[in-house]
Amino acid sequence: MLSKVLSYGLCGIEGFLVTIETDMVGGIPHIDMVGLGDTAVKESKDRVKSAIRNSGFQFPIKHFTINLAPADTKKEGPHYELSMAVGILSASEQILNKKYKDFIFIGELSLDGTIKKVKGVLPILISARSAGFKKVIIPSDNCEEAKFIDGMEIYAVSNLRQVVMFLNDEIVLNKLETKSFEEVSRQDTNKLDFENVKGQAMAKRALEIAAAGGHNVLMIGPPGSGKSMLAKCFSGILPDLTFEEALQVTKIHSIAGELDLKKGIITERPFRTPHTTATVVSMTGGGNHSKPGEISLAHNGVLFLDEFPEYTRNLIETLRQPLEDGTITVARANQTVTYPSSFTLIASMNPCPCGNYGAKDRECRCTPAQIHKYLSKISGPIMDRIDIHVEVDNISYQDLNNETKEENSESIKARVDKARDIQLKRFKNTKTFSNAKMSVPQMKKFCKLSKECQELMEQAFSKLKLSARAHDRILRVARTIADLEGEIEILPRHIFEAISYRGLDRKYWD
Amino acid sequence: MKEIEKLLVLFSICEIANKKQEIIIEQLGELSVDQALNSNIILENLSTEEYQKVVKNYGKQNFESMLTNMENSGIEIVTIFSDKYPKSLIDLDDRPLILYAKGDMSLCTEKCFGVVGTRVPSNYGRIITERFAKNLAQSGLVIVSGLCYGIDAIAHKATLDVGGKTIAVIASGFNNIYPATNTNLADEIAKNGLILSEYPPSFKAKPYTFPRRNRIVAGLCNGILIPEAGLKSGTVYTKDFALDYGKDVFAIPGNIDSKTSELTNQLIRYGHAECVLASDDIIEFYGLNKISKEKNVQFVSLDEQTIINLLENGQQDFDFLHENSKIPVNILNSCLTTMEIRGLIRKLPGKMFALI
Known part of the structure; x- marks a missing residue:
């Protein structure tokens, strides 16, 4: 007998249909597994065999050929096991109904027949839905992430016996109920709040602008000046994730197996802080199982690179494409995968190897050559993609105990949200979402300077010896500052403020 | 030849x-x-x-x-047999027999004045070096220095900024400018001033060439000014040569706790150097014309006046200005940039600001 059961595989963050064909013939008892499966797929046959037996069904003493079509695409992971089991059972006529043909099966089997959670359920469901499939069976451990998908009949099951009885119409399963995103996202979170950060007015303002316009930030300051603390507070002032964004983020995290299964969906912007020893592959993604890397996990959120120059040069350079296009394409021998990776980069660094250059209360012991070498570890093209440079310095003990109340994140966020609304309107029907990602023609249109402003800009460039590459960055940041104030035109004061965030372009730094 | x-x-x-x-x-x-x-x-x-x-x-x-x-490549060779050889060097005991030159050799015949000091100046050193070099250059002195990091580079840049004349005496050949970061500055000086070296173009700087370069600096000048230098600075050599050759040595006092002002303070303490508090002290010493003090009166806004008042007692950082001026951050930021463009204040590393 021959049976065909549907399942889904993953390539990058997109799912593709996999048909599991099972052929049962007489002959020497054996299972042949074909269709470019990886080791996990090859090992599936033993798990399937035991699971079938231990669920109270018969495993026929016959020769089986199981084919995973399409045969030319690599298939990874154990989530085809449920469909294989269904295939064998229907080929051996233990499942009599043809109802299974409408379903997509996803699940890993345990030897006792329990169905275990798998990675990547959400992206599979989204792909299956857009391909027009309506009915899916998934492991019950993965049910939370599936609850946000509407327009599909999703059944969550916990063991093989349950599935077979359901397919044989012996029991009735309830469809999974959908949950609304708003409900989950409103839950309280305990993020760090800017009101706990004393002083640092300039850095706070810079981060506010960065949040409002999606600009990348580089913080420069001696050790212990609160760079990491500021960065951690940053995600608290970013606009809330929309449902579409949340789905994208959840998809990526689901594939990486980093999803909180109780919650099922990611409602906060991700904040990723890979360590300085991170390898290039762990950042970009890829590897044998083409897992998304840190920069993709930071999609729609923040990538915080503390001690920026300490990362290997190679790694820093790989940030170029994602910073420019918002995607990363990982090419490997077997496959080429594109992951979304549109994030806000917050980098922090010391001004010199010892860290004290320019500090108020400590002396720097580095030679000029050392300082120069340290600063030049960040190449020009990367510097080019960072709009805002801000200096951070230690605050004094008095400031620390200062009773003055600092502004809290909520009110900063209110301003940020307003500025984002203006941008959403501005970039309606385009692929741009924020000022930071404006294309050159868009800049020409939206960052028009009055004659007065142009003259001032020229003066500023010659007086302050700004490098030419700073020009576009300044315009983009000035646009955001104007948006924060609700101004339609960019005014001189916006430009001047934007210039003040170009510290490293300035020659005073040598 | x-x-x-x-x-x-x-x-x-x-x-x-x-x-x-x-x-x-x-x-x-x-x-x-x-x-x-x-x-x-x-x-x-x-x-x-x-x-x-x-x-x-x-x-x-x-x-x-x-x-x-x-x-x-524009390199002129000036030996002691040439008419162009600087008169001020001819009688030194360890005179360079040959000088490779790029730029205007006639600058050596004018009144030369050295500004030398530490490679790692403090913010204080930066400000005063710039101020003195500008004023001295404007009053007609040719500013001589060594094209190194720190005080040297600041002195050269400040002089070029006000359209003054400057001579750089380098410790390497022209094709191996040390430090390489100053290569652009070197080109600019070659165009608007003069670069001298006693080493052939492909020669690389070696530890001993720096003190030897300093004897030429000391020899060329009528006097030298040390704005800021520590005890281990190479400036010690320049000072020694200058005293040997009977040139005038001026020093600017600094904070007695500051490591980068140890040499200058000691020179003043032992009477080896003349203590100067303003560029006019040097200008008067050489009987030169003081530059007119009338700064073009600039209109300043209320906020700007507040900032100027706060900076009157020396450099301050951004947070101090923010706290004491009660100006909102965004306005303060753009205000400071405007003032910088107008030449009222100067931004320094560590988000410090100072009046010019």
């Missing part, structure tokens, strides 16, 4: 010690290079290794084409 001058070029390429060269040219008289190389005078005074090196480097065609190459 005279034959003997060619010989000096040859010697400088082969790194023959200055003293040996002096002895040889004293005895040599008018001989062509070929004759000289075969004469006993050279054989006696050079070691065999040195002699072989000289002969090897004098492969006739190579040597001549090297000379034309230098000429084509």
Whole structure:
């Protein structure tokens, strides 16, 4: 007998249909597994065999050929096991109904027949839905992430016996109920709040602008000046994730197996802080199982690179494409995968190897050559993609105990949200979402300077010896500052403020 | 070019010690290079290794084409036999016999004044060096320094900024400017001033060339000013040479706790240097015209006046200004940039600001 059961595989963050064909013939008892499966797929046959037996069904003493079509695409992971089991059972006529043909099966089997959670359920469901499939069976451990998908009949099951009885119409399963995103996202979170950060007015303002316009930030300051603390507070002032964004983020995290299964969906912007020893592959993604890397996990959120120059040069350079296009394409021998990776980069660094250059209360012991070498570890093209440079310095003990109340994140966020609304309107029907990602023609249109402003800009460039590459960055940041104030035109004061965030372009730094 | 001058070029390429060269040219008289190389005078005074090196480097065609190459890249060779050789250097005991020059050699005949100091200045050092160099250059002095990091570079830049004339004496050849970051500055000085080196173009700076360079700086100048230097600074050599040669040494006092002002404070303490508190002290000393003090009166806004008042007692950081001026961050930021563009204040590393 021959049976065909549907399942889904993953390539990058997109799912593709996999048909599991099972052929049962007489002959020497054996299972042949074909269709470019990886080791996990090859090992599936033993798990399937035991699971079938231990669920109270018969495993026929016959020769089986199981084919995973399409045969030319690599298939990874154990989530085809449920469909294989269904295939064998229907080929051996233990499942009599043809109802299974409408379903997509996803699940890993345990030897006792329990169905275990798998990675990547959400992206599979989204792909299956857009391909027009309506009915899916998934492991019950993965049910939370599936609850946000509407327009599909999703059944969550916990063991093989349950599935077979359901397919044989012996029991009735309830469809999974959908949950609304708003409900989950409103839950309280305990993020760090800017009101706990004393002083640092300039850095706070810079981060506010960065949040409002999606600009990348580089913080420069001696050790212990609160760079990491500021960065951690940053995600608290970013606009809330929309449902579409949340789905994208959840998809990526689901594939990486980093999803909180109780919650099922990611409602906060991700904040990723890979360590300085991170390898290039762990950042970009890829590897044998083409897992998304840190920069993709930071999609729609923040990538915080503390001690920026300490990362290997190679790694820093790989940030170029994602910073420019918002995607990363990982090419490997077997496959080429594109992951979304549109994030806000917050980098922090010391001004010199010892860290004290320019500090108020400590002396720097580095030679000029050392300082120069340290600063030049960040190449020009990367510097080019960072709009805002801000200096951070230690605050004094008095400031620390200062009773003055600092502004809290909520009110900063209110301003940020307003500025984002203006941008959403501005970039309606385009692929741009924020000022930071404006294309050159868009800049020409939206960052028009009055004659007065142009003259001032020229003066500023010659007086302050700004490098030419700073020009576009300044315009983009000035646009955001104007948006924060609700101004339609960019005014001189916006430009001047934007210039003040170009510290490293300035020659005073040598 | 005279034959003997060619010989000096040859010697400088082969790194023959200055003293040996002096002895040889004293005895040599008018001989062509070929004759000289075969004469006993050279054989006696050079070691065999040195002699072989000289002969090897004098492969006739190579040597001549090297000379034309230098000429084509704008390098002028000035030896003690040339009229252009600076008068101020001629009588020094350890005078350089040859100078490679790029730029306007006539600057050496004007009143030269050295501004030298530490490679790692504090913010204080930056501000005063810039201020003094600008004022001195505007009153007509040619500012001489060593094109190194820190005070040297600041002095050169400040002079060029106000359209003054500056001489850089470098411790390497022209093709190996040290530090390489100052290569652009070197080009600018070559255009608007003068760069001197006693080493051939491909020579790389070595630890001993820096103190030797300093004797030329001290020799060229009527006096030197040390805005900021620590006890271990190479400026110590420049100061020693200047005192030896009987030049005027000026120093600016600094914070007594500051490591970068230890040398200047000690020089003043022991009376080795004249203490100066304003550029006018030096300008008066040389009887030069003071630059007119009327700054073009600038209109300042209320916020700007508040900032100026806060900065009156010296440099302050952004947070201090923010707290004490009660100006919102965004306005303060743009205000500070405007003031910087208008030349009222100066931004320093560590988000510090100071009045100019």
